Amino acid sequence: MVNGSNFQIEQQCPQCGAPIILDEADRILSCKFCRTRVYLAAEDIFRFYIPPAEGLSETIYFIPYWRIKGLSYTIKEKDMNRERQNSLFSYSISSTIRTIDISNKYFDINFLSLDSKLLPHSLGLRPQAMKLKFVGSNESEGKFLKFSPTLRDNFINDYQTRTGGIHKEIFIGETASVIYSPVYCANNRVYDALLKKPLDLQKRDVEIEQTLISATDEKWHVEFLPLLCPDCGADLPGEKDALIVFCDNCHTAWNPSNKNFIRVKYCAWREAKDDNITYLPFWQLKVKIAGFPLETYADLIKVNSSKEKKKKIIFSRKCLRLLKYL
Numbered sequence: 001m002v003n004g005s006n007f008q009i010e011q012q013c014p015q016c017g018a019p020i021i022l023d024e025a026d027r028i029l030s031c032k033f034c035r036t037r038v039y040l041a042a043e044d045i046f047r048f049y050i051p052p053a054e055g056l057s058e059t060i061y062f063i064p065y066w067r068i069k070g071l072s073y074t075i076k077e078k079d080m081n082r083e084r085q086n087s088l089f090s091y092s093i094s095s096t097i098r099t100i101d102i103s104n105k106y107f108d109i110n111f112l113s114l115d116s117k118l119l120p121h122s123l124g125l126r127p128q129a130m131k132l133k134f135v136g137s138n139e140s141e142g143k144f145l146k147f148s149p150t151l152r153d154n155f156i157n158d159y160q161t162r163t164g165g166i167h168k169e170i171f172i173g174e175t176a177s178v179i180y181s182p183v184y185c186a187n188n189r190v191y192d193a194l195l196k197k198p199l200d201l202q203k204r205d206v207e208i209e210q211t212l213i214s215a216t217d218e219k220w221h222v223e224f225l226p227l228l229c230p231d232c233g234a235d236l237p238g239e240k241d242a243l244i245v246f247c248d249n250c251h252t253a254w255n256p257s258n259k260n261f262i263r264v265k266y267c268a269w270r271e272a273k274d275d276n277i278t279y280l281p282f283w284q285l286k287v288k289i290a291g292f293p294l295e296t297y298a299d300l301i302k303v304n305s306s307k308e309k310k311k312k313i314i315f316s317r318k319c320l321r322l323l324k325y326l
């Protein structure tokens with residue numbers, strides 16, 4: 001269930017049909033044969049499937065699994081309570097954060113996104129061993145069952161509860177996608193469509209077959225956006241996993257991730273007379289915190305030199321809450 005590597009996706013070039021292997025984090029598809037470059041975009045999350053074995057004539061049903069990879073931050077407040085009794089609210093921002101005790105853990109899991117106790121709860125290592133495909137790349141592949149976003153939230157909540165003694169768990173996702181695994185029905189059994197072996201469903205195959213037949217179908221396909229600047233029409237260069245692309249011609253920046261290009265404001269450090277400059281990207285976020293004035297650096301100092309401890313605690317909690325929305 002826990003693994004540490006990216007999956008590979010097999011995709012045909014939308015222009016010439018040449019086979020291309022992508023990493024799951026790749027967003028730019030470049031074809032070395034016809035030199036096409038397109039941006040891979042999705043309205044919400046990417047959906048992949050594990051191709052079934054060849055030569056099957058039965059209807060293939062694709063079972064959805066959540067794939068989640070990222071960092072999980074755990075906040076414990078035990079120390080802070082002790083500190084609160086002892087120090088009579090006289091600590092600064094840095095000591096406030098220290099007493100909250102934040103730890104992080106790498107998260108890399110996949111789990112069933114259907115409400116069923118009988119179907120396999122995880123894909124195990126299978127997605128690493130196989131080349132995946134984008135859902136919608138082959139119209140006649142079969143029926144893709146609709147996944148449940150609620151199950152993903154429930155899973156993360158359960159995980160937090162199981163790990164005990166935690167005040168709050170914040171998950172910052174690096175990847176959240178859905179991977180479909182194929183099954184088919186024959187001789188009153190439900191078969192794994194890769195191994196062509198019946199699943200162990202505790203003799204409730206007919207019940208599962210009914211669930212598969214009556215489930216809602218998921219329609220989706222990846223969008224290919226031409227990598228041309230919407231302002232001046234110039235080619236947009238970029239690394240294959242770029243989330244923002246820059247136009248060298250008209251000096252604009254674009255976020256192509258949500259099915260079309262949205263202009264992004266950016267600024268860069270003034271360059272010295274040196275050609276060897278590498279620019280590292282940083283997100284700049286504007287946030288609003290309600291409850292007390294915090295517009296300037298002076299406000300920040302005022303809040304933290306104040307004897308009103310309650311306000312300081314609110315401040316640090318708000319900051320942590322912000323992490324959730326990054």
Ligand SMILES: [Zn+2]
Nearest residue numbers: 013016031034
């Ligand atoms: Zn091509």
Ligand SMILES: [Zn+2]
Nearest residue numbers: 229232247250
């Ligand atoms: Zn341009």
